Amino acid sequence: xxxxxxxxxxxxxxxxxxxxxxxxxxxxxxxxxxxxxxxxxxxxxxxxxxxxxxxxxxxxxxxxxxxxxxxxxxxxxxxxxxxxxxxxxxxxxxxxxxxxxxxxxxxxxxxxxxxxxxxxxxxxxx
Amino acid sequence: xxxxxxxxxxxxxxxxxxxxxxxxxxxxxxxxxxxxxxxxxxxxxxxxxxxxxxxxxxxxxxxxxxxxxxxxxxxxxxxxxxxxxxxxxxxxxxxxxxxxxxxxxxxxxxxxxxxxxxxxxxxxxxxxxxxxxxxxxxxxxxxxxxxxxxxxxxxxxxxxxxxxxxxxxxxxxxxxxxxxxxxxxxxxxxxxxxxxxxxxxxxxxxxxxxxxxxxxxxxxxxxxxx
Numbered sequence: 365x366x367x368x369x370x371x372x373x374x375x376x377x378x379x380x381x382x383x384x385x386x387x388x389x390x391x392x393x394x395x396x397x398x399x400x401x402x403x404x405x406x407x408x409x410x411x412x413x414x415x416x417x418x419x420x421x422x423x424x425x426x427x428x429x430x431x432x433x434x435x436x437x438x439x440x441x442x443x444x445x446x447x448x449x450x451x452x453x454x455x456x457x458x459x460x461x462x463x464x465x466x467x468x469x470x471x472x473x474x475x476x477x478x479x480x481x482x483x484x485x486x487x488x489x490x
Numbered sequence: 491x492x493x494x495x496x497x498x499x500x501x502x503x504x505x506x507x508x509x510x511x512x513x514x515x516x517x518x519x520x521x522x523x524x525x526x527x528x529x530x531x532x533x534x535x536x537x538x539x540x541x542x543x544x545x546x547x548x549x550x551x552x553x554x555x556x557x558x559x560x561x562x563x564x565x566x567x568x569x570x571x572x573x574x575x576x577x578x579x580x581x582x583x584x585x586x587x588x589x590x591x592x593x594x595x596x597x598x599x600x601x602x603x604x605x606x607x608x609x610x611x612x613x614x615x616x617x618x619x620x621x622x623x624x625x626x627x628x629x630x631x632x633x634x635x636x637x638x639x640x641x642x643x644x645x646x647x648x649x650x651x652x653x654x655x656x657x658x659x660x661x662x663x664x665x666x667x668x669x670x671x672x673x674x675x676x677x678x679x680x681x682x683x684x685x686x687x688x689x690x691x692x693x694x695x696x697x698x699x700x701x702x703x704x705x706x707x708x709x710x711x712x713x714x715x716x
Binding site: 365367368369370371372374375378434435436437438439440 | 542543545546547554555557558561562566568569
């Protein structure tokens, strides 16, 4: 029974870590989304340098996850986010507001999908 | 390639640890939940090995979860006997008092050919010699012969027998297993003298030496030493 109890404790720990992981991902993606919104606003105003600053702030939040992202997320997901950020930056530097808008929508969509996957729902489980 | 190598080593060690903790039952005949866990673990372990884009943590978390589930279930089954019946079923008599139980055969989808095949596997050709044939929960068939068809025991033949006792390994490939010496009432002095008596200088030249409680020794020297 000791082994079973220890296994129960380990399972509870894994469940707890899963819950923490979901909250952590939610917090990071929420902060990134706020920065992306600000970037979108600046871009619409034509203030591309400020938009790029907001984008860099979002990128810094992503980079702050560091090893966590590469340990817990699929490589395709991390690559998609990093590529999307690069695409937005290229559009902003080129002064292409429409292109930046499309790229930002794509980036937001990927982040939202990533957050949704960590949440327990019928869609994510099945 | 280095990543695949490292992941393989990590998953291998984790699996080894998990199976070791789960116990010897996993190595022998498997119950239903054990079979499911073993099959799943094999599949889950291979995924991060084949695709380095999949986080290793995904595989490890899955394996650990299965390992926990298996241990918890084993503990619950040990604690609640009824749960064992509900999960694994109960043994059933395919033959009872020498009579084939046709209802149980149908219920377990066990054909007559399979029954005779299993009996032949246990060197039983004549069904008249079978008293009970029990289909266990892990799918094995245990056969109990009629007393008149069972091999005679020494006590039935009134043959005096002596119990030589359990043979304890004292030397294995040149290494002395000291903790077994007291069990057969010997010490290292005796061991060295026995080695000399057998024509070798010491335990390092012995491949295998065992001794029972009654002093029966089995000796095999290393080929290079001979």
